[in-house]
Amino acid sequence: MKGLFDIKDRVILITGAAGILGTAMVKHFAEEGAKVVILDRNTEAGEKLAKEVTDAGFSARFFYTDVLNKEILEKNYSDIMAAYGRIDVLINGAGGNMAGATIAPDKTIFDLDPEAMKKVVDLNLFGTVLPTMVFSKAMVEQKKGSIINIASEAALRPLTRVAGYGVAKAAVVNFTKYMCGELATKFGPGLRVNAIAPGFFLTEQNRTLLTNPDGSLTPRSHSILSHTPYKRFGEPEELLGTLQWLASDASQFVSGTVTVIDGGFDAFSI
Numbered sequence: 021m022k023g024l025f026d027i028k029d030r031v032i033l034i035t036g037a038a039g040i041l042g043t044a045m046v047k048h049f050a051e052e053g054a055k056v057v058i059l060d061r062n063t064e065a066g067e068k069l070a071k072e073v074t075d076a077g078f079s080a081r082f083f084y085t086d087v088l089n090k091e092i093l094e095k096n097y098s099d100i101m102a103a104y105g106r107i108d109v110l111i112n113g114a115g116g117n118m119a120g121a122t123i124a125p126d127k128t129i130f131d132l133d134p135e136a137m138k139k140v141v142d143l144n145l146f147g148t149v150l151p152t153m154v155f156s157k158a159m160v161e162q163k164k165g166s167i168i169n170i171a172s173e174a175a176l177r178p179l180t181r182v183a184g185y186g187v188a189k190a191a192v193v194n195f196t197k198y199m200c201g202e203l204a205t206k207f208g209p210g211l212r213v214n215a216i217a218p219g220f221f222l223t224e225q226n227r228t229l230l231t232n233p234d235g236s237l238t239p240r241s242h243s244i245l246s247h248t249p250y251k252r253f254g255e256p257e258e259l260l261g262t263l264q265w266l267a268s269d270a271s272q273f274v275s276g277t278v279t280v281i282d283g284g285f286d287a288f289s290i
């Protein structure tokens with residue numbers, strides 16, 4: 021079918037868009053002709069990215085947000101609706117691990133800092149729930165829209181150390197499936213909610229776990245790579261095909277799913 025994966029002129033919101041994975045998404049969707057809305061709390065990086073994209077002749081605009089602040093999100097919603105009149109796709113990308121919420125190899129569950137763990141759960145879970153509550157209103161009125169959450173390998177198989185992050189991303193998977201039914205049964209089958217579960221990509225939120233200060237790989241990295249059939253980390257661009265499929269009508273009968281993008285890590289034992 022011609023144009024099956026077409027996303028031209030769709031209004032695509034991406035939270036955490038100024039991050040490493042988000043930046044690859046913004047550039048790709050803009051080059052494919054979408055109107056990309058960059059939502060991030062990092063104003064400097066967000067504005068720089070928007071300028072880079074518009075200078076290249078594509079459509080992108082930055083809006084400051086905090087995915088944990090419903091008032092700011094509501095203001096974003098009015099500004100975006102005033103500027104574009106619709107929202108076709110929401111990618112809930114803001115998230116990540118936090119150093120304080122991990123259990124170091126020489127520590128145990130008895131050393132866990134519950135407050136740090138709560139912060140990670142807040143960012144990854146409520147940072148997905150709140151933007152979904154706010155931005156899906158437009159999709160409900162349009163009777164069409166695609167929400168894509170970013171889960172993680174840590175949601176599917178608990179990884180050592182990142183106790184809080186794994187719990188939070190597992191909840192994102194459950195929320196994805198919950199919202200599939202919630203939106204489709206109450207507002208129609210044009211509303212879809214899916215997630216991707218990326219494996220290991222070297223970005224800011226995991227840099228200290230994966231690399232030493234001199235840039236060499238940590239023992240954890242070597243352990244990850246030895247359990248990855250492809251024997252390497254992923255490149256941000258390797259998420260784009262799945263994301264475009266989920267954003268476009270090519271996936272119009274797909275909702276409540278989690279697509280793993282991990283070089284085989286999840287499927288592999290020995």
Ligand SMILES: NC(=O)c1ccc[n+]([C@@H]2O[C@H](COP(=O)([O-])OP(=O)(O)OC[C@H]3O[C@@H](n4cnc5c(N)ncnc54)[C@H](O)[C@@H]3O)[C@@H](O)[C@H]2O)c1
Pocket residue numbers: 035036037038039040041042059060061062085086087088112113114115116117143147170171172173217218219220221222223224225226
């Ligand atoms: N890197 C990986 O290996 C990997 C694997 C699986 C899942 N993920 C997930 O992918 C998503 C993107 O992460 P990344 O690796 O590009 O990380 P990153 O740290 O490069 O980007 C995260 C972005 O989120 C923004 N952000 C953080 N808190 C925010 C808030 N409260 N409001 C608005 N913006 C906020 C940051 O400013 C940053 O631009 C995250 O949800 C992460 O958990 C990453």
